Amino acid sequence: xxxxxxxxxxxxxxxxxxxxxxxxxxxxxxxxxxxxxxxxxxxxxxxxxxxxxxxxxxxxxxxxxxxxxxxxxxxxxxxxxxxxxxxxxxxxxxxxxxxxxxxxxxxxxxxxxxxxxxxxxxxxxxxxxxxxxxxxxxxxxxxxxxxxxxxxxxxxxxxxxxxxxxxxxxxxxxxxxxxxxxxxxxxxxxxxxxxxxxxxxxxxxxxxxxxxxxxxxxxxxxxxxxxxxxxxxxxxxxxxxxxx
Amino acid sequence: xxxxxxxxxxxxxxxxxxxxxxxxxxxxxxxxxxxxxxxxxxxxxxxxxxxxxxxxxxxxxxxxxxxxxxxxxxxxxxxxxxxxxxxxxxxxxxxxxxxxxxxxxxxxxxxxxxxxxxxxxxxxxxxxxxxxxxxxxxxxxxxxxxxxxxxxxxxxxxxxxxxxxxxxxxxxxxxxxxxxxxxxxxxxxxxx
Numbered sequence: 001x002x003x004x005x006x007x008x009x010x011x012x013x014x015x016x017x018x019x020x021x022x023x024x025x026x027x028x029x030x031x032x033x034x035x036x037x038x039x040x041x042x043x044x045x046x047x048x049x050x051x052x053x054x055x056x057x058x059x060x061x062x063x064x065x066x067x068x069x070x071x072x073x074x075x076x077x078x079x080x081x082x083x084x085x086x087x088x089x090x091x092x093x094x095x096x097x098x099x100x101x102x103x104x105x106x107x108x109x110x111x112x113x114x115x116x117x118x119x120x121x122x123x124x125x126x127x128x129x130x131x132x133x134x135x136x137x138x139x140x141x142x143x144x145x146x147x148x149x150x151x152x153x154x155x156x157x158x159x160x161x162x163x164x165x166x167x168x169x170x171x172x173x174x175x176x177x178x179x180x181x182x183x184x185x186x187x188x189x190x191x192x193x194x195x196x197x198x199x200x201x202x203x204x205x206x207x208x209x210x211x212x213x214x215x216x217x218x219x220x221x222x223x224x225x226x227x228x229x230x231x232x233x234x235x236x237x238x239x240x241x242x243x244x
Numbered sequence: 245x246x247x248x249x250x251x252x253x254x255x256x257x258x259x260x261x262x263x264x265x266x267x268x269x270x271x272x273x274x275x276x277x278x279x280x281x282x283x284x285x286x287x288x289x290x291x292x293x294x295x296x297x298x299x300x301x302x303x304x305x306x307x308x309x310x311x312x313x314x315x316x317x318x319x320x321x322x323x324x325x326x327x328x329x330x331x332x333x334x335x336x337x338x339x340x341x342x343x344x345x346x347x348x349x350x351x352x353x354x355x356x357x358x359x360x361x362x363x364x365x366x367x368x369x370x371x372x373x374x375x376x377x378x379x380x381x382x383x384x385x386x387x388x389x390x391x392x393x394x395x396x397x398x399x400x401x402x403x404x405x406x407x408x409x410x411x412x413x414x415x416x417x418x419x420x421x422x423x424x425x426x427x428x429x430x431x432x433x434x435x436x
Contacts, residue, residue, distance in 0.1 A: 006271060009271040010271040011271060011277045011280075011281070013277075023279045024279055024280055025280050025283045025284075027280075028280055028281070030277070030280075030284070031280065031288075034288040035284075035288055037288075038288045038291070038292040041296075042292070042296075045300040046300075049304060049307070052303070052306075054310075054314060060307075063300070063304050064308060067301070067305075068308070086301070088297075090296060091293040091296050091297070094292075094296070095289060095292060111285075114272050114281065115272050116278045116281050116282065117281055120281075120282050120285055121289075178272070
């Protein structure tokens with residue numbers, strides 16, 4: 001039933017079934033909300049870049065502030081060398097942010113609450129950054145696993161730890177976003193269920209919790225998008241400027 | 245706060261899992277639609293990336309850069325205008341200073357000239373007075389001389405007449421004249 005808090009994460013097919021070979025590419029509710037997020041971003045950007053005024057309007061400020069926000073984030077963490085990757089980080093941040101935020105609407109679907117989505121994003125970043133590192137520095141990119149100033153005795157251990165931590169990057173990046181989103185939405189649903197089941201007499205307390213949690217979840221939605229983008233910047237920084 | 249919520253969430257999760265049992269599970273781990281999700285994610289994200297990269301970011305960049313350059317230009321121009329104004333002020337002050345100096349000089353020159361003029365006029369005037377005085381003095385001297393001669397004559401004649409009347413005798417004119425001259429010479433100081 002709808003009171004099952006995990007029910008909101010279920011993916012189902014919308015429209016015709018598209019099967020290529022043995023693989024199912026059907027359009028699902030998750031796809032719908034991805035497209036919706038992208039469309040919202042494009043719509044906002046379209047409206048806010050229509051006028052080009054010297055003194056920006058409020059709409060214009062939306063695009064310009066998000067632009068300067070991401071630009072500053074990249075510049076602070078990865079330096080000026082990361083400028084060519086600005087469009088990617090900007091798109092990534094906006095996509096994750098809007099998926100999170102649209103997920104906050106009642107009866108909507110949270111795209112980023114699915115591990116497969118966040119993992120694919122993280123994997124793209126991980127593979128891209130690794131390729132970039134090897135292209136930029138060649139075999140010297142492996143120096144990333146050998147921190148400076150470590151005693152030789154400890155070196156084998158440190159290198160192993162560094163390699164494990166490097167390889168766990170996509171996992172931690174994807175699980176962080178996915179777990180935060182899923183936990184938040186599950187919690188909201190659970191408290192919502194309590195409001196209904198406790199009725200008019202006892203429902204007020206979980207309702208208050210629900211309201212507070214909604215505020216918290218909006219904060220988390222923004223924060224996780226920011227964290228996702230800034231971690232990408234940090235990985236990018238490792239690849240671009242080998243010794244941090 | 246966050247930690248508390250997280251703990252609460254996990255507790256809820258466990259509770260809920262137990263309550264719904266096998267029916268629940270995580271739909272995220274059901275691989276049925278994974279391929280579809282990956283496909284649509286790549287499609288959406290790539291098109292979003294391309295559109296933002298090629299269409300919207302250049303617009304925003306252009307707008308921000310234009311504003312920045314406009315502001316920088318305006319500031320630059322303001323700075324230039326300010327410098328010009330300061331230069332003009334210095335020039336203006338210099339002109340005023342120069343003019344003041346000139347005016348002072350003119351006033352001083354005029355005063356000096358005037359003083360000289362007055363001095364000259366005074367000198368001339370004094371000279372003229374001196375000349376006039378000298379002339380008058382000479383005239384007075386002449387007058388004295390002539391008047392003495394005349395007085396001598398009158399005195400001689402008068403004396404001759406007086407002597408004639410008193411003693412009824414003819415007196416030598418030249419004797420009288422000599423006597424009168426003598427007397428006059430002695431007593432002239434008393435009259436003149």
